[in-house]
Amino acid sequence: MSTILESPPQTDSPAGGGTGPEARQLVVALAGNPNAGKTSIFNALTGLRQKVANYPGVTVERKEGVWPLGADLPPARLVDLPGLYSLEAASIDEEIARDLLTGRVEGVPEPDVIVAVVDATNLERNLYLVTQLLEAGRPVVIALSMVDLAERAKLEVDPDRLGLALGLKVVPVTAKQRRGLDELARAVVEAVDQRAPAAKWRLSPGAEEEVRRLYAAGAASREEALHDLYSETLPEDAERRAAVEEARARLSVADPRWWQEPLTARYRWIEQATEGAVRGARGERPGATERIDRVVTHKFLGPLVLLLVMAVVFQAIFSWAALPMELIDHGFGALGESVRAQMPAGLLTDLVVDGVVAGVGGVLVFLPQILLLFFFVALLEDSGYMSRAAFLMDRLMRGVGLHGKAFMPLLSSFACAIPGIMATRTIENPKDRLATILIAPFMSCSARLPVYTLMIAAFFSDVKVFGFLSVGALLILSMYLLGVVVAIVVAWILKHTILKSPPPPLILELPPYRVPNLLNVVQTMRNRSWLFVKRAGTVILTISILLWAMMTFPRSAEKPVPDAEEGAAVQAMRETGTESRGEPAPLTAKDAGETADEGAQLQQSYAGRLGRLIEPVIEPLGFDWKMGIGLVASFAAREVLVSTLSIVYNVGKDSDAESPSLIEAVRNARRPDGRPAWTPLVAVSMMVFFVLACQCMSTVAIVRRETNSWRWPLFMVAYMLVIAYAASFVTYQGGRLLGLD
Template sequence: MSAAPVAAELRVALAGNPNVGKTSLFNELTGSRHKVGNYAGVTVETREGAVAARWQPTRSVTVVDLPGTYSLTPVSEDEAVAFRCLHGDEGPPPDLIVLVVDAANLARNLYLAMQLCELGRPLVLALNMMDVAAEAGVPVDAAALARALGVPVLPTVARTGEGIAALVAEICRFGQVPWDMAEVRGRLFGTPLPAGLAALPPARARWLVAAQASETLGLTGATAEERAALAGVDAGELRALAAALVIGRYAEVDRALAQIGHRGGERAPAMDRSARIDRVLTHRVWGLLIFLVVMALLFQSIFAWAEPLMGVIEAAIAWLSGQVKAGLGPGLFTDLLTEGVIAGVGNVLVFVPQIALLFLFIGLLEDTGYMARAAFLIDRLMARVGLHGKAFVPLLSGYACAIPAILGTRTISSFRDRLVTIMMIPFMSCSARLPVYVLLISALFDGEARVGPFTQASLVLLAMYVLSTVSALAVGAIYKRTLLRSPTPALVLELPPYRLPRVRNTLLQVYDRTADFVRDAGTVILAMTVVLWALLSFPRPPEAVRAGDPVELVAALESPIEHSLGGQFGKLIEPALTPMGQDFRMGVAIVGSFAAREVFVSTLGLVYGIEADDEDNQPLRQALREAKAADGRPRYSPLSGLALMVFFVYACQCMSTLAVVRRETRSWRWPLLMFVSMTALAYAMAVGVFQVGRLLGY
C-alpha cells in the first residue's frame, strides 16, 4: 500500500485553560521534553515543534503550544501571547486550533470553546484527562459533545499517549470534513451590537467590547477604525453589553452540557478524596509543619543517598588527574589539564548526584499535586504581606533556575506586581547554589552529628532554603510598600486533584535538567575555568632553585597563587573579606562566581589544585577541611562557612539573570538596583553572622 501524498504544511495551535495538559500533549505530539507540572502557569511563552514521525502524519504539521488562558480577553502577558497568536496579530493565524479541555472540569473549560467558536477558526477539541474524569465519576460522551458543538471531539490521555494517534489523524484530515459551527455561532451572535460595532466582523466586535469594558491590555491591538467605533458607544452600554455576551456564552455552555447529559453539578469522588487530604496538608498549622518535614526529609535523602556516588566521582577525578600527570610529565600543558580543566570542572561535576536527586524529588512532588498545596500555604502568607497570589508559582520555579522563573511572572496581570515578583526571585536558592552549600556543609560541618532523626548537615541545608524563601517574601513586602506600592489583588489559586506521578516523565525531566547542568560545566564553566586558571597561574612566582645556579633566597609567599594576577586581586580585597571570615582564596572564588554561581566551586578547585603538591590529589572537600592558617589553626570553620552560605543566599551572582531582568523590564534600572542592593545586603548579612557568631564564642 503506497503512502498518502503529503499536502501543504499545517500550522496548529494548542490552546486551553491553564493546567489542562497542553504541554503534556505537545510533548507527546512532537517528542519534546518540555517541563510539565500539576499546577497552573508552567507555560508562559509559545513553543513550536513538528508532529513526530511515530504518529504517522499524512502531512507536515507544526504544533504551537500556547500559554494557558481562561478567555480571549487577556489580563496578563502570557494570556496576551496566546491571544495574539490566535488572532494573527503578529503573523499568520493558525490554520487549525486544537482546544485542550480537562474532561473532569468540562463546565469551566467550555467557556473558552465558545469564544473560539465566535472567532470562527477551524476547531478540534482534545478531550484530555479522560482517565481522571472516569475515575472522578463524570465520564464524558465525546460523540455527543461533538454533535452539541459542531466540531470534532477526540478523547485523549496526554500523560500516557492514549488517543494521540486518532487526534493526529483528525488534524491531518483538516479541510476534508465538513464540520460546521454555524448553529452554535448563530446563537452566540444573537445579542445585537450598536450600529458602529455591528459593521465590524462579529468576533472582532465582541472582543473589542470585552476588552474596552474590562480595560485590559488586549485593546492594544485595536485599529484606529475600531477605536472610533468604540468611542461612539456609551461606557455604561459597553459594560452592559459585555455582561450580556458573557451570560450568553455561559448559557451556551449550559445548553451543551445538558445536551450530553453531563452531571456537572455533582462533586467528583476524586476531588472529595483530595479535599479530605487537604484538610490536613493545607491546614494553617499542620500544613506548614508537614511541609517543613517533607523538605527536611528531602534534604536528608540528598546527603545520605548522594554521598557514596559523590565519593566515587571524587576518586575518579583524582585518578584521572594522576594519570594525566604520569602520562604527560611536568609542564604548562599538564598544569592546565590537571589544575584547570580536571580540578576546576571536575569539582563541579562531583555535585551532579545531589542536583539530580533534588530535581527528582521536586518533580515527583510537583506531579502529585503537592507543590500546588505548598503554593497555597505560602500564598496565604504572601497575601497577608500584600503580594500577588500568582507569584508563588514563579517563585517555586526559582528553586530550579531564576531565568524560567522570571519568564513565569508573565502570568501576573499587574506590571507592578510582576516587577515585585521579579525582584524577589533571585533570593530563592536555585540549583546553582546547591553545589556551594553542599561543598561548604560537607567540608566544614560534622557529617555524623544528628538532631533527632535528621543530620546536622541536612538541617543546615534546609535552613538555607528557608532563609532564602523568608527573605524573598520580606523583600517583596518591602518593595510592595515602597517603590512598587499597589493594591493587594485577590488570591485565586486552583488546586488540582492529587495524581500518581508518571515516573518515566519525571525521570526524563531529571535527565534533561541534569544534562543542562553538565552541559554548562562543559561549556560556560570550562571557559571560565581556563580564564581563571591563567589569571591564577601567571605571572608565576620566581623559582628559589634553578638548575646549575646557587640557591637564591626568595621572600616567602603564603601561597603560590599570590604572585599571580588573580592572587594579587584577591589579596587586594582581602581586608574587606576578613570581617565575614574569608581569606583571599575565597575572595577570588566569590569574584569568579559573578559569572555563574557554580564557578565558585570550580575556582576553589583551581586554587587548591595549584597550591597542592604534585603528589597530592585530595578532593576539594577534604582540602578545605584540612586547610590550615599560618598559625596552625583551621583556615575555615563552621561559622565562616555559615557566613559564606548566607552571602550566597543574598548575593545576585548570575549575569544571565540580570540579562533576563533587563529584557523583561525593558530597562537597566531594575537589574542594576537588583545587583547593587543584593550584593550590599549579602555582604552586610555575612559580616553580621560572622561577627555575632564570634561574640557568642563560636
C-alpha cells in the same frame, strides 16, 4: 505521494471543493487548560520525538514534536501551546499562545488545525478557551480527555451530541491506554481546509446591537467590532475610537458592568451546548480527591504533611545525589588527569584540564541534584500536590508580599538556586517573579555545605553547649535561618520599593489528585535539566576559563620568596618544593613540591594580586589576603573556597572540607604579626558572608537567561554583596567588641 485530503470536506465552505493540498507537513497546535491532560496527550502523540526550547526573549517553554498521522501521510508538526485558561489576559503565556495561533512566532507557520484538549470532568471551564480558540479562524478539533475519570465519577459525556452542539468534531482520548489517538489523527486530517465554524454565542440584544453598529461603522468583521468594543485598548483610528467610546457609554448606562457581557455570554452558550451532552452526577468530583484533601489541606495535618513531603524531598536530594555527584567529580578529576598525561605539559594542557574539563565538571556535578529536584517538582506538579502547597503557604508568603506559588521555588533553592529560579516561571506577575528570583539565592544551598563543614571541622568540631547540643549543628541551623530571615526582609523591601505592585491575586485551580504519569514526569525532568545544561553551561564554561586565567597569569619564572608568616607545617612543605620550579614537575604523583608551586603561582597571579588588593576592604571582616583569594575564586562557585584554600595553604587542591591536612593548615595559618589568621570568630564571619553573598556563576547565568538582561543578575550580585559585607562586618566587629576574638 498521496494527498492529505481523502474525504471531501464536510462543511458548506465555498472554498471546500477546490484543489486538495499536496502532501505537505501539517502544523497542528495543541491547546488546553492547565491540568487538562495536555502533556499526556502530547507525549502519547509524539513519543520521544519532541524537543523543548524557549521562545525568544521569554522563558515560556516551547515544546514541539513530530506526530505520525498515519501510514501514507507525512507526520505533522505538533506545537504545544502553554497551558492556559484564556487567550485574553496579558500574561506571557497567553501572548505566546496568541502569537502561535496567528503565525507570528518565527519559524512556526500558522497552524492548519488546532487540537483543543478538553477535560471531560470539567467541561464548562475547559470549553471557555475553546470559544476563544474558534476565533483564531482555524479549524478546531476537540480531544476529550479524562473520559475514564468522568466515568468513574458517574459523569457521562456524549461526544457526538457535544460535537453537534459545538459544531466541532469531539474525539474521546485516553492517553494512557492510547485509545482514540488514531481517531484524533483522522479528525485532524479531515479538518484541514475546513473553515472554522463561526462563533455561535451571542451577546445580550443590546450589546449585539452595538456590535452591529460598529461593524457598520467600519470594523472589518463582527469579530473585530466585538474586539474593539470590549478590548482594553481602543482602536487607533479616531473615528472608530469615537464610535467605540459612544457605544461603551450607552452600554454602561444600562449596565455598569457592561464589560462582563462577553464572558457571561460565552458561558451561557457553553451551558446550552453541554446541556444535552452530559448526563449523571455533575455535582461531586471523584471522592478520592475530597478524602485526600481532608488530610492534606487540614488545619493541623496539612502543614505536617507539607513538612513530611519536604523532608523526603530533601533527604533524597542530599543523600541520593551524593554518590553520583562524587562519581561525576572523581570522573572529571580522572579525565583531567588522563588528559594531562596524554598532552604535553604546558599552558594549553592547563587550559584544557583546569579550565575546560574542570568547568564542564563544575556544571555537571550539579546535575544529579538538579535531576532529582526536577523529578520531585514534576511529580508534585503532576499529582496535583503543588497547588495544595501554594494553598497552604499563601497566607505566609503574602505576608512578605509574595505569591503562594513562590513557596516551592524558594524551597527548591535550599538544594540549589538554579532549579528554584527556573521554577519561578509558574508565577504570572513579572514583578512577583523577579522578587522571588532575587531572594532565591539566600536560601542556603548545598554548595555552601562544604564551606560550613570546613569551618566547623576546624573550629567547632567538639564544642558542645549544655553538654549535648553540638555548636556546629547549631551554627549550621543559624546559617539556614539567617538566609531565610534576610530573604524575608529583602523581599519585603523589594516589594515596597523597586518592585512595588499590589499584592498578587491568588486564583489557583486545585486540580483533582492523579497518579502521576511516570513518562510525563521523566520527560519534564529530562527537558528542564537539558535546558539547564545548555543555558548555564556556556556561561559557566566561559567564566571558569576566565577564572583559570586569573589564577594562572601572569606566570613568573621567579622562585617565590618564602615568607615567614607561613605556619610551620606549611613552611616545611614549601621548602621541599622550591627547587622544582621551572622544570616540569612529575605528572604522575602529586608531591609536596607541586602543591607548593601551585600556591606560589596562585599568590602572584591576578587572582592573588586581587586578593592583596582587596585585603584592606575585607580586613574589617576579619579576612586576610589569602582568604581574599578564596573569596575571589569562590565567586565561581562557593565550594571552590575549599579547593582554593588548599592551594593557598599548599596542601594540594584535591583536599576536601574534611581532610585533616587542610583543617590543620587552616588552624595553623598565621598573619604577618604571628596572630592566628583564623579564629572561631573569623570562621563565623566567613560563614555569614557565604550565606549572603551571591557567589555562584551558575545562578548569575540562569538569572541572566530568565530575566533576559544583565541588569538583574548584576543587581543581584551587587546587593547581595553589600548585604553580605555588612553582615560579616557586624558579626566580626560586634564579636570583637564582645571580646569573642
